[in-house]
Structure formats: C-alpha cells, structure tokens
Amino acid sequence: MPKITKIEVQKKNKERFNLFLDDTFEMGIDINTLxxxxxxxxxxxxxxTMQQIQQYEQYRQGVNLAIxxxxxxxRTEKxxxxxxxxxxxxxSVVAQVIAYCYDERLIDHEDYAESLKNTMIQTTDKGxxxxxxxxxxxGIETSIIDSYTDLYTQQQPIENIVKTAQKIINQKKGPIVKQKEKLTQSMLQKGYTFDTISTILNELDFNTTEETLDNLLQGELEKVYNKNRRKYDxxxxxxxxxxxxxRKGYKYDKIKSKLEESGITDGTEEIE
Structure with a gap:
C-alpha cells in the first residue's frame, strides 16, 4: 500500500502542499484537504482513499475559485x-460548490437584486x-425579478427621469409630434414603460418658436428637395x-409656403 513519504509547502502558495507517495510526487492539495x-x-x-482525496481536492479548488x-x-448561481x-x-463538483456558496451566503439573489437596483438608479439613466x-x-428567479422590478419603478426619482427625457428632447429638433415620437422610442430603448413615458410627456416643455421651426423646415427642405431632384422629374x-x-412632422401648408418662398414651382429649380 502506498505510503506518504513527504508533505511540503508549495513555494508560491503557503496554503497549498505537495503530496508525495513512496518518494514520488502525487498531487497538490489545499490546506483544507490536508x-x-x-x-x-x-x-x-x-x-x-486517494480517490476520495482527489474528489475533495477538486471540490476545494472549486470553492476557492468561486470565492x-x-x-x-x-454573483448569481448561474x-x-x-x-x-x-x-x-x-x-457534479460545481453543484457541491454552489451548495457551499448558498450555505455561506456567498450567493444571495435578493441581495444581488437589491444591490443592482441601487447601483443602476444611482449611476445610470436606464429604466x-x-x-x-x-x-x-x-438567472434570478422570476418572483424576485418581479418584486424588485416593482421596487425599482417605485424608487427611481421622477425628476431624474424627466432630466433624462429633457436631455433627449434637446438633441431631437423638429416638429413637436416628431419630438414626441423620437422621445418615446429613445425612452423605450432605455427601459421605460409606456405608462411612465406618457406621464413624462406631460411634464416636458415642447414649446418651439415659429422662427426655429421655420429654420428647421428650410434646412430639411433643401436637403430633401435636392436629393429628390436626382431621382425624379x-x-x-x-x-x-x-x-x-x-413624414418628418411638418404641416402641409407650411411646406407649400416654404416651397413657394424658395421659388419652386415645377420641380426643376435648384435650392442654393
């Protein structure tokens, strides 16, 4: 029967040991295995016994990696x-390590959800x-997801959502109807619900002066008209x-008026 002839501390890790059987290196082991x-x-x-030692050693390796x-x-179980x-x-060893992590509260899905909720509310503009x-x-359980998503909705400050929406509006110039469409799309992409977006729309100032709209329309008209002149007659x-x-949200009568101001009557003129 093989005999342990030496157990020596590893040079790079004082909590691991080299196990020798009959003067021949057999394997490295964790201090807990020892x-x-x-x-x-x-x-x-x-x-x-050696098989049991090897199995336990892999379990300890798994525990150390997990920690x-x-x-x-x-982290979550997944x-x-x-x-x-x-x-x-x-x-099979992973299952044992996961059980250890639960026992030691190293994995706690409610704590994970709570921590992520607080971090996202404080540091992101996501819904x-x-x-x-x-x-x-x-890989969080559905019941926890539903419960903490409700908490997220309740605890996210409305003023922060309004600021996020206003920032988007400031970047989306054009007719109000299009501003609202673009805002809705952007807010949906950020994870907000239609109910929240509807509430936010009522809190925002979409007032755009006639002069601003007129200048925007002029710019859009020039780009669209000159592009179409290369395709149609x-x-x-x-x-x-x-x-x-x-389709961009400008009214028909405003467009017609702007075309006339630009001297366009038959579709052959070029806007400078």
Whole structure:
C-alpha cells in the first residue's frame, strides 16, 4: 500500500502542499484537504482513499475559485456555475460548490437584486425594463425579478427621469409630434414603460418658436428637395418632397409656403 513519504509547502502558495507517495510526487492539495483527511507523513493510503482525496481536492479548488470570483462583485448561481465549468470543474463538483456558496451566503439573489437596483438608479439613466432584463440574464428567479422590478419603478426619482427625457428632447429638433415620437422610442430603448413615458410627456416643455421651426423646415427642405431632384422629374419632385417632409412632422401648408418662398414651382429649380 502506498505510503506518504513527504508533505511540503508549495513555494508560491503557503496554503497549498505537495503530496508525495513512496518518494514520488502525487498531487497538490489545499490546506483544507490536508486537515479534512488528517494527512501525515508515513500514513498508508489505499486507492479508495486517494480517490476520495482527489474528489475533495477538486471540490476545494472549486470553492476557492468561486470565492475569488465572487470577491470582485456579487454573483448569481448561474454566473458562478458558468465560471466554474469554464475552469474545468466537473458539473457534479460545481453543484457541491454552489451548495457551499448558498450555505455561506456567498450567493444571495435578493441581495444581488437589491444591490443592482441601487447601483443602476444611482449611476445610470436606464429604466426598470433594462434592470429586469439584467436580472433575467443573470438567472434570478422570476418572483424576485418581479418584486424588485416593482421596487425599482417605485424608487427611481421622477425628476431624474424627466432630466433624462429633457436631455433627449434637446438633441431631437423638429416638429413637436416628431419630438414626441423620437422621445418615446429613445425612452423605450432605455427601459421605460409606456405608462411612465406618457406621464413624462406631460411634464416636458415642447414649446418651439415659429422662427426655429421655420429654420428647421428650410434646412430639411433643401436637403430633401435636392436629393429628390436626382431621382425624379417635374412635379414628382415636389410631391415626393412634400411627402417626405410631412413624414418628418411638418404641416402641409407650411411646406407649400416654404416651397413657394424658395421659388419652386415645377420641380426643376435648384435650392442654393
């Protein structure tokens, strides 16, 4: 039966040891493995015991990897499991490590959801739907997702949402109807619900002066008209230009008036 002839501390890690059987290096072991099996020099170890030591050692490796991974930030069961599998820890051992993490409160999905909620509300302009998606992708249970998404909606300051919306509006020039459409699209992409967006629309100032709209229309008209002149002839240029500008939210009579001001009557003129 093989005998332990030497147990030496590893040079680069004082909590790991090299195990020698019959003067031949057998494997490296964790200090917890050493203590768990009470290994000592001159102990005899049969094949069954060595198998148990190897299995326990992989479990301890998994635990150490999980602790290190979680030390950077909070993790979910899904995240830890995927990480351990990438580190080539056997799936059966991963299950044991996950159980250890739950026992030691290293994994706590409610704490994870609470922490992410607070961080996102304080540091981002994202709405509850983005938060909800992040929880889903992290593998959080549906009941926790629903509960904490409701809390996110309740706790996100309305004034912060208004500021986010106003910033978008300041970047989206044009007719009010188009500003509202663009704002709605942007807010949906940021994770806000239609109900919230509807509330915010009533809080914003969309007042745009006639002079500003007139200048915007002039600029749009020049771009659209000259582009259409390269594709169409005659009155079709005017028709296509009017259609394009109406889709951008400008009113028909304003467009016609601006065309007349520009001296366009038959679609052959070039706007300088």
């Amino acid at each position: 203590v768990y099996f009470n290994l000592k020099k001159d102990d005899d170890v049969d094949a069954a 290190q991974y979680i030390s950077y930030r909070k 995240e830890v499991s995927q990480y351990l599998i990438k580190q080539e820890i056997a799936e 509850p739907e983005v938060y909800k998606q992040k929880l889903y992708q992290a 005659g009155q079709k240029v005017i028709m296509k230009t009017i259609e394009a500008l109406m």
